[in-house]
Amino acid sequence: MDKVITSAKEAVSDIADGASLAVGGFGLSGVPNALIEAVHEAGVGGLHVVSNNCGALDSGLAVLLAAGRIARVTGSYIGANAEFARQYLAGELEVELIPQGTLAERLRSGGHGIPAFFTPAGVGTQVAEGGMPWRYHPDGTVALASPARETRVFHGVEYVLEESITTDFALVRAAVGDRHGNLVFTKSARNFNPLAAMAGRTTVAEVERLVEPGEIDPDHVHLPGVFVQRVVELTPQQAADKKIEFRTVRGRAE
Template sequence: MIDKQWASAADAVADIPDGASLAVGGFGLSGNPSALIQALLDQGTSGLSIVSNNCGVDDWGLGLLLGAQRIRKMTSSYVGENKEFERQFLSGELELELTPQGTLAEKLRAGGSGIAAFYTQTGVGTQVAEGGLPRRYASDGSIAVASPPKDVRAFPVNGVPRDFVLEEAITTDFALVHAALGDRHGNLIFNKAARNFNPLAAMAGRICIAQVERLVEPGELDPDGVHLPGVFVHRIVEVGPDIEKRIERRTVRPAADAAGEA
């Protein structure tokens, strides 16, 4: 379909079923597809397996789905901003596949590129490679599910053998992403730090749903400025430039101190 515009976020996510896997863009709260997440929350979808750098905060982003206990498993690289995440994980309610950040990015990119797996030095000599990382706890605090050991092989680097660990690529049923600009063909442009994991998540999803702040006609975007081509995007929803955006931790000087330095 050439025209990929959908009328609303609710329409765009309506066929995401219980138990689906999703790749979700964002880094912290930057670039979160908040309208799509809210629509998914409103429709009651549950049992989700989500791949995202982090899980938002307690009252925003993916934290909303987590707080409503709609998430079964998270594959993430950072989980330190969400107290409910900690509670659910330690109580055995949530499964977590903790993955080094660069490895997570490459797993998504590889999945979107049709690459089944790759070798990396990241994690060699640790539980990432050797297995044993807790993925799910039992109610008594013991480890119910642990990560398995991964294949480790030596490859020459500048003539010297070095160990590398095999990491499998990630593909998901759906992807949810946020962009600043898009056209009806699905070409996307991201704003600064909001670019983060969004293009990679979009590539990994078999069906990618993008929310954009402003939707333009085909041909209005400079082809050289497109960050993600429309071939990776299947549905696009305009949410407007005034959509709420939050900052995890705002740190500023007190007004009196700033005035005293002027």
């Protein structure tokens, strides 16, 4: 039952070229940076990544993206990641953009053994009708487009069928974890981490603070250890390293 692994390097050592990864985090919040860096150092490539976005400010998944290690991204947000946009438009990267809530539910469903579900999100758009560019040719023409999806009407409302997502591995970050893999997330870092963890066949969690089994009140557990196979304790320096994407301040009132 002790799932603690000595190092991030060891914890991701069996991730191979072409593996699929569900990665937690939103922007710079709750991103498993130590595990991502270990994957980068391992030199694997051709990765299929499922994450809300693909890193920011040259951190998180942006490290793998800049190194050309990612072949496909399933996500919801490109944002200000200029390299992400460049690779996509240049035909170097396959990208499936889907509504954010749909992404969350596809991950959750994968973790709960639900193969597919119907949702109204995307009805009447290329999400349902197909034709959304997944990959471009270098000349800007579409090389691969999304297929049309099945739709059905329930009680007079049209819905589109979305398939669940499962991945070979999941990389997540938690504030507290115990040796059995039970995890607690803090505030907005809870975002996509529990969902990504559920979707991974092998889930690796980096934790800012490691505690012994029983120290976490069962009512405070956000993700049960049944979804987690490996736990890596961060160093104090790694745990404290939390970047800010946009800093907004105002002057003091006189």
